[in-house]
Amino acid sequence: MTITITAFETSPDGGKGLARDMRVRWALEEVGRPYGVRLVSFKAMKQPAHMAIHPFGQIPTYEEGGLALFETGAIVFHIAQHNSGLLPDDAYARARAITWMFAALNTVEPPIVEREQAHFTVGNMPWFPQLLDVMNENARTRLSQLSDSLGNNDWLDGTFSAADLLMVLVLRRIEGEGILENFPNLCAYVARGEARPAYKRAYSAQLAVANHN
């Protein structure tokens, strides 16, 4: 069955792997499933045709036969459930990997993205520097806990899984801000993810869209 995803026609980051279609692209590359991409503009995202498959008018979406999905966590989980290579077979190990998928999206990503968003939403408020101090501390605390948990391991729980895929991309979102850089094991973890051939193919595919525009 043909898989089609949606992605930004023009990504604000110039295709540097930060927009969330990267999660879906990387997952599909890891399991060796070919896919097509429908590029959508910011305007088209809010039109009925797209809203019919994404109730919040965002990218990415995932279509396969009669199935249409949104939410990258659910999409990556779907890919991992129906293809081998992204979740362990052992039931307990699988449950732990799924736990880490949720942790990436529900526990580690929020302080990172909220901090980033605050620059756009309230960055010109006089109290923003104080807020940023708090948000930096929240992000630092979370990364410190993650760093302790990862320790010297290559991946979050045994072999590479969908959880690592999500976590690496969540961490990439705060690269270069002087926070992630305090945790050498997390930087090495991100670099390990980026070194995977599937990551490189996904990254190149997203960048190719930006270069084409």
Ligand code: GTB
């Ligand atoms: N929870 C949803 C999911 O995981 O699928 C969130 C999806 C989402 O945030 N989509 C964004 C979107 O469609 C693109 S990825 N935004 C348009 C809109 O809401 O109108 C977020 C994103 C965008 C750009 C960068 N960047 O340029 O660095 C990084 C991340």
